[in-house]
Amino acid sequence: MAKKYIVTLTAAEREYLQQLTSKGKNPAYKVNHARILLKADTSQAGGGWTDTEIASALDISISTIERVRRRLVEEGIEEALGRHEPKTRKARCLDGEQEAYLITLVCSEPPEGQGRWTLRMLADYMVDWGYVEAVSHETVRQTLKKNELKPWLNKSWVIPPTENAQFVCCMEDVLNIYTSRYDPLYPWVCFDESSKQLVAETIEPLPLEPGEVQRYDYQYERNGVCNLFMFFEPLTCWRHLEVTERRTAIDYAHQMKYLVDECYPQAAKITVIHDQLNTHVAASLYKAFPPAEARRILNKLEFHYTPKHGSWLNMAEIELSVLARQCLDRRIPDQETLKQEVAAWEQDRNRAATTVDWRFTTADARIKLKRLYPSISS
Secondary structure, X not given: OOOOOOOOOXXXXXXXXXXXXXXXXXXXXXXXXXXXXXXXXXXXXXXXXXXXXXXXXXXXXXXXXXXXXXXXXXXXXXXXXXXXXXXXXXXXXXXXHHHHHHHHHHOOOOOOOOOOOOHHHHHHXXXXXXXXXXXXHHHHHHHHHHOOOOOOOOOOOOOXXXXXXHHHHHHHHHHHXXXXXXXXXXXXXXXXXXXXXXXXXXXXXXXXXXXXXXXXXXXXXXXXXXXXXXXXXXXXXXXXXXXXXXXXXXXXXXXXXXXXXXXXXXXXXXXXEEOOOOOOOOHHHHHHOOHHHHHHHHOOEEEEEOOOOOHHHOHHHHHHHHHHHHHHOOOOOOHHHHHHHHHHHHHHHHHOXXXXXXXXXXXXXXXXXXXXXXXXXX
């Protein structure tokens, strides 16, 4: 990136700085600043040194070098040679009434045409409405930080309905399964699915170096989207992932067949806990297999559903969240690489016997989520 403040010295200035560094008794900071300017001078043979080269040669921080450059360009050579005196920090200028107005403003809807409040918008509105004569966005930020308010942040959240019998019925059904004992003939498995955008590099990333963060080019190439099916049995600390191109009803049906025939061939009945996606139904198997085969598979399955707006009750969703943070939070170029990486993650996590320590019970739900239960008047 090109430097904003370019040092170009005249012959007289160079001579003055060279004398300053070689003769007389001058403060160390003044000598150092003179050496910075001499090395940064672009008029010398070969051009000026970079800030990194100057910092290495003189053992001076890059921030000091940048400050000397700026003061030379903006204020002159004597100011650049002088000691930097930090500016005194102004005290906050909002009193109690002004602060209360600011908080009220933050909690209101943003102006028409704006998606959210910004610090500068808040500062401008404080001035426009006459609450202060002048206020900086930094003062607004500090005031909101003191009150733990961050108007520039928002969070998407699944809000369950209030007093909904269907919600609490599905919730308690799932929670009762979670407290059941392990029986190899009657296992219960959580099932969920997610997607991953495949992204390839257009330019080879730079190799890692000591003291440097990983560096890669901002451009990338999209290679489509893959689907991931997750099976998770918490009581045996086992999970399995399947990477597919799509997540249609046909794909779902083949996953259920795999669960019955490959994962639990000796089980009498398998309980499957998943959300209420439109493909997560028994009819999907009839779309994929002949009636006799579909019925054979379904005879070994028992479906239980998390409530709508209650997918957090599915432990497989927790596992997918861990997978996203530990394995998928990077650029993965193609489906084959994704399969290899996911398989390695699955193997390591199964070998470590990692599970979910689920502690939320039906008794807890009836207390903490009491507002979700219908009110029954006698």
